[in-house]
Amino acid sequence: MATSKFIPSVAFHPGVxxxxxxxxxxxxxxxxxxxxxxxxxxIHAVIKGESSVTSDMAVAFESVTRIPAHFWLNKQRNYDEYQARARKEATIEEASEWAKCFPYAQMVKLGWIEPVKTPQEKAKSLLSFFQISSVKAWEDYYLNQKLKIAFRISLAHTKDPHSVSAWLRQGELQAAEMKTPDYSEAKLKDLIHQLKSVMIYQPSDLASKVRELCAEAGVKLVYTPCLQKAPVGGSTRWINGTPCIQISGRHKRYDIFWFTLFHEIGHILLHGKKDIFLEDDCHTEDEQKKENEANQFSSHVLLSRADEDEIIRNGVFTPDAIKEYADRFNTHPSVIVGRLQHHKVIPYTKNSDMLLPIDLFR
Incomplete structure (x- = not known):
C-alpha cells in the first residue's frame, strides 16, 4: 500500500x-x-527571510552558534520545499478550471489516467499525464509553438485543443513503449507492397501485422481511440528521430483505415521531420497543401487515377465486376467502392455491403 510523505502545515525560514x-x-x-x-x-537579509542560508553560511553559523551546519541547511531545505509546495498548490488551484476542459471520465474508461474525484486531484493527474508542471507549460507546448526546435505544433486552430492534446499525448506514451530499428526510407518504400498484400488478404491479426511491418522499417504505429470532441483520424510526427503514426480508426471502415495509413506514410516520405500532421478539419493554407499531397499519395497507392478512370469508363459496377477490378488492379473491393462513392460515380447506397468494417481495438 502506498504511503504519503508527511508535509508540515507550515515551515519557518532559518532566519527566524x-x-x-x-x-x-x-x-x-x-x-x-x-x-x-x-x-x-x-545577516539582516537572512533574518528577514529575504536571503537563503548557503552551505558556506551554515558552516560559519555553526562556529558562532554551536548549532550544527546540517541543522541550518535542513531548516533552509524544509522551508524551500514548503514554499515550493505552496506555489504548486496555487498552480493546482489554477489548473482545476483547466482540467474541466478534458473528457476525464472517458480517459479513465480507456485506461489512460487514474480515477479521482476532486477538480484538484484531476488537475494533478492531468499535469502528470502530460508530464508538465503548469497550465502555462501546456499552453506553451501545445498552443504557442514554443518547441519549434523539436517540432512545429499548434492546436490553437483545432476545435478542441484539450481533447486533441490528450489524444496526441496518449499516442506518445504508446510509442515510447515500442522498440524499433532505425528508420529506413528504402524499407518503408518497399513495405508498401507488403502492406497492400495484407490489405488484400485480410489476415485475422491484421492490426498487429500492419504494426509489425511498419516497425521493420523503423516506423512506430500506434492505435489510439479518439476522444469526444476530438474527431481525429490520424496523425504523423517524428519523436526523437523516429517517425510515429497514430491512428484512431474512428470511422471503423476498412477502406478508410487503409487510406489513412498510406496518407500518414505519405507524410513521412514527402514532408519534413519538424512538422506534426493532424488529420482533422482545420488546416492552414500550407498545411492543406501538404494534406492534399498526402491524399494524392495514398490514393495512388490504393488505386491509381488511371485504373480508376478505366473502371469508370467500363461503367459496370456490380459486385462481381468490383471484385474483378480489385484482382486486376491489385487492391481491395472496398477501396474501389469507397472511391466510386466518394467521387459520386455511384450512390452511397450502392454496394455498401462491400464496405467492410474494421475494429482496431477488439
Whole structure:
C-alpha cells in the first residue's frame, strides 16, 4: 500500500531561528556578522527571510552558534520545499478550471489516467499525464509553438485543443513503449507492397501485422481511440528521430483505415521531420497543401487515377465486376467502392455491403 510523505502545515525560514538564537545568547546582528565573517546586510537579509542560508553560511553559523551546519541547511531545505509546495498548490488551484476542459471520465474508461474525484486531484493527474508542471507549460507546448526546435505544433486552430492534446499525448506514451530499428526510407518504400498484400488478404491479426511491418522499417504505429470532441483520424510526427503514426480508426471502415495509413506514410516520405500532421478539419493554407499531397499519395497507392478512370469508363459496377477490378488492379473491393462513392460515380447506397468494417481495438 502506498504511503504519503508527511508535509508540515507550515515551515519557518532559518532566519527566524537565527533571530531567536541571537536573542538567547544576547548577541547583536553586527557582532554576529563580524564573528561569522559575513556582511551585516547579509545577516539582516537572512533574518528577514529575504536571503537563503548557503552551505558556506551554515558552516560559519555553526562556529558562532554551536548549532550544527546540517541543522541550518535542513531548516533552509524544509522551508524551500514548503514554499515550493505552496506555489504548486496555487498552480493546482489554477489548473482545476483547466482540467474541466478534458473528457476525464472517458480517459479513465480507456485506461489512460487514474480515477479521482476532486477538480484538484484531476488537475494533478492531468499535469502528470502530460508530464508538465503548469497550465502555462501546456499552453506553451501545445498552443504557442514554443518547441519549434523539436517540432512545429499548434492546436490553437483545432476545435478542441484539450481533447486533441490528450489524444496526441496518449499516442506518445504508446510509442515510447515500442522498440524499433532505425528508420529506413528504402524499407518503408518497399513495405508498401507488403502492406497492400495484407490489405488484400485480410489476415485475422491484421492490426498487429500492419504494426509489425511498419516497425521493420523503423516506423512506430500506434492505435489510439479518439476522444469526444476530438474527431481525429490520424496523425504523423517524428519523436526523437523516429517517425510515429497514430491512428484512431474512428470511422471503423476498412477502406478508410487503409487510406489513412498510406496518407500518414505519405507524410513521412514527402514532408519534413519538424512538422506534426493532424488529420482533422482545420488546416492552414500550407498545411492543406501538404494534406492534399498526402491524399494524392495514398490514393495512388490504393488505386491509381488511371485504373480508376478505366473502371469508370467500363461503367459496370456490380459486385462481381468490383471484385474483378480489385484482382486486376491489385487492391481491395472496398477501396474501389469507397472511391466510386466518394467521387459520386455511384450512390452511397450502392454496394455498401462491400464496405467492410474494421475494429482496431477488439
Amino acid at each position: 531561528t537565527l533571530a531567536e538564537k541571537l536573542k538567547e545568547i544576547d548577541m547583536s546582528i553586527k557582532e554576529f556578522a563580524l564573528r561569522a565573517s559575513k556582511p551585516e546586510k547579509t
